Amino acid sequence: MGESITDGTLAAFLKKPGDRVEIDEPIAQVETDKVTIDVASPEAGIIREFIAKEGDTVEPGTKVAIILKSAEGAAAPPKKAPEEAVSQPPPVAEKEKRKDETAPVIEKPKPASPPPQPSRTSPSEPQLPPKDRERRVPMTRLRKRVATRLKDSQNTFALLTTFNEVDMTNLMKLRSEYKDAFLEKHGVKLGLMSGFVKAAVSGLQNQPIINAVIDGDDIIYRDYIDISIAVGTPKGLVVPVIRNAEKMNFAEIEKEINSLAKKAVNGTISIDEMAGGSFTISNGGVYGSLLSTPIINPPQSAILGMHSIVSRPMVVGGNIVPRPMMYIALTYDHRLIDGREAVFFLRRIKDVVEDPRRLLLDI
Structure with a gap:
């Protein structure tokens, strides 16, 4: 095992x-x-x-x-x-x-007793549905484990969430222009998740405290970046890990995400592929979520929440134009991370996604 x-x-x-x-x-x-x-x-x-x-x-x-x-x-x-x-x-x-x-002889008088019961209930008492319309199903071990970890996260961490919004125009344009050439060369589709993983890597390198963790009275700084990707499966939530994401390009990230996601859905993912992780990205946008406050995946110190892309009126150059916008959220452990670092990190995500050329120039 x-x-x-x-x-x-x-x-x-x-x-x-x-x-x-x-x-x-x-x-x-x-x-x-x-x-x-x-x-x-x-x-x-x-x-x-x-x-x-x-x-x-x-x-x-x-x-x-x-x-x-x-x-x-x-x-x-x-x-x-x-x-x-x-x-x-x-x-x-x-x-x-x-x-x-003999049963009918004994049970016949019983139906006469229920009628008085409705008169005893006062109008203020709630009318509960009958028990035969309810189903009791034992929780799976995976669901119990997820419930325990998330509750432990709330009890242990000083959770605080900060928000920002991202204009997805340039990243979506980049994907649209190069998706065919990308697929032909690398054999995998170019998605938006790889852009956010690269942006998260850049943000973690600029704010290493978000990639760190508290251990007793010490702070452990990690010189590697392992990105956990939350994946919803029929059996529950699993979080496979992309190892050494800072050394990977867009194609390698897309291939790893697709491979791990397929294993997670099919139930063939191994324990080693879910162990560790220094930062988590959760994409609720695939289900249509507009805004949420994600919960940290212990023992990590922060989690990035992505949401659905919605066309909204924005002021660009003094003009009101429609733009594909996404709300992003960062929940972090306030015991370790101050608001300054959290806001700077989220601003870095916003800057890189809105202008991916920054990754090439390292600015």
């Missing part, structure tokens, strides 16, 4: 007793705090029975199934079930029939 995982929940069996399995074929899935891991069969054969049950907490080395290397005995478990089904149900069915015969 990996050194950081000590146990998991047996989420589901992918096979049934009596099914044929091959070596390394997945037979079950274990859900951990971070990822869902396939349990592969070590041998080829027939599944005789499952020892563990779905929902059980299992540790590395726990036996979950018995596999017969030969087909002999595979039919044994099914034979027992029919015998028990034939011998046991008749008396149970007879008892149920006898109960049903």
Whole structure:
């Protein structure tokens, strides 16, 4: 499972007793705090029975199934079930029939009692929906882990959020003009996220305190920039990491983002690919979010929130013109980062995105 995982929940069996399995074929899935891991069969054969049950907490080395290397005995478990089904149900069915015969006599008076209840409720009391219209579903381990980490973030950090807005005209024009040539040379589409990653790298280099973290009474400054990208999946939020983003160009960033995003959605991303990270970017704009206050991903010290692009009237050169605008938000740990550094960082994001040529000239 990996050194950081000590146990998991047996989420589901992918096979049934009596099914044929091959070596390394997945037979079950274990859900951990971070990822869902396939349990592969070590041998080829027939599944005789499952020892563990779905929902059980299992540790590395726990036996979950018995596999017969030969087909002999595979039919044994099914034979027992029919015998028990034939011998046991008749008396149970007879008892149920006898109960049903007497049940109507006892239950008939009961319907007369509910009518008085509505009269007891006063007009001020809320009318709650019946329980049969509610569903109770256990939280997944991933969702519980996310909930714990986010609550710990609120309890530990002195969270403060500052905002700015970005004119996306030039970055969108750059993408429009070079998207075909970029795709032809690098084999990947040019998106907006790589521009924001490069802008974040530039901002973190200018304001290294935002890339740092508090450790006890010390401040740890990082001489590397690992950008975490928040990705929403059907099973919950995961945050894969782009390693050493300061050494990557636009094409390398786009390729890494696409690769990690596909793995995250398919559930094949590894724990190592989500470990660490010194700064997080969350793009709520893909879902249509106009503005939000993102929560820091512990143990990092800040997170950048991107939002949807909306055409708004802006004053440019004394004239009111429509511009594609995006609100950006930086939530930071005020224990470590002052408002001055946070505002300068966000201004650097704004300057680089609005004029990407600054990256070439390093100004």
